[in-house]
Amino acid sequence: MTVTIDPHIRQTRPWRQATRGGTKEDRTLTQIEVWVPPEIRDFDPVIPSRLGVQMDAALGAISRLDESHGGHLSPLSTLLLRAESVASSKIEHVEATVEDYARALHGIQANVSATSMVASTRALDDLISSVGGAEDIELMNVLAAHKTLMADDATELAYAGRVRAMQNWIGGSDFSPRGALYIPPPAETVDDSLADLVTFANRDDLNALVQAAVTHAQFESIHPFTDGNGRIGRALINTVLRRRGVTQRVVVPLASALVAQREDYFGVLDSYRRGDAYPIIAAFSFASMIAAQESTVTARRIATMPSEWLTAAARPRQGSAARRLIENLLDEPIFSADEAISRLSGPASSVYAALARLEGAGVISPLTKRTRNQVWGAGSLLTELSDLGLRIADRARLETHSE
DSSP, X not given: OOOBOOOOEEEEEEOOOSSOOSOHHHHHOOEEEEEEOOOOTTOOOOOOHHHHHHHHHHHHHHHHHHHSXXXXXXXXXXXXXXXXXXXXXXXXXXXOOHHHHHHHHTTOOOOHHHHHXXXXXXXXXXXXHTTTTSOOOOHHHHHHHXXXXXXXXXXXXXXXXXXXXXXXXXXXXXXXXXXXXXXXXXXXXXXXHHHHHHHHHTOSSSOHHHHHHHHHHHHHHHOOSSSOHHHHHHHHHHHHHHHTTSOSSOOOOTHHHHHHTHHHHHHHHHHHHTTBOHHHHHXXXXXXXXXXXXXXXXXHHHHHHHHHHHHHTTOOOTTSHHHHHHHHHTTOSEEEHHHHHHHHXXXXXXXXXXXXXXXXXXXXXXXXXXXXXXXXXXXXXXXXXXXXXXXXXXXXXXXXXXX
């Protein structure tokens, strides 16, 4: 089965190193073969019936997740946003522990990977929020999200939020496109390609999952930035779903399924470039279904957490500092001692006593080695952040291999 789309055009272009370096082969390379994406603004896909059934099932699972668990959607939305950002970063080999990520999220010095993950979370949130009222996807918002993503990257800061003005490539040598896995289109074509892409992404006459998959694949082919293309491209997936009304509050963490099959993910992008959109649409349908189903499991687990916390802490009395901390944990699972004091508006001594009580009960755990202004995290909720990604990845590997 195929979903035919115009293939990318391969063009031979002259090449000359801008900065001397690498091997003799790097320095003497004079020609490269770039891939130029076709226009897709008028793409009218013919979807095989079997794939259509899979897409409808996936969209139904996403909608049910978004509509259900109303009392817990706020913390669920935050958790899924973080889960998707973490998984998307892992596809780029950016790894950090949940604890490191939590510390970085709270502005505490952490490793570069954790800081990068937090930037990815903020960029994803900004981009999705920009279409929250069904507004069109605007290029300026994509650029703003990229600026947020790269803001703490010293080597890329000069290019943050800017479309590339140079040739880039994926894989191969660090000094030239020699041996590259993929060479995107020349820089002078990027603006027109992005305008075409945005037009496609704002259509309302396509299946939303097809639109999200093709938008992502086309963005990756254009590769408009010097770095961060993968994470911004995956952020566009949930942005399309939000704009089309498939989701109103949650983020679907389908990157957790994609990272489990990283080579397959790059393979479906290659098929897309060669003129078949079926593999990437099917992969996104599969990933979305698993992500929505496992996120529903997470939603049910979150629903039981406040009661479990109260029991573990011996049911502190109504209105007490410990009780009020528990009542806020779903919405603020990571917080500092100073924030707790400010939020509860009570004596600092009462808040510190409550923190000690909840730590002793295993409800919260310290995330730093500080003695002053400690940062705390709701242990079971942070564990769920890791567990959700692992469950999605495990199912993706298992069910792919069982087909």
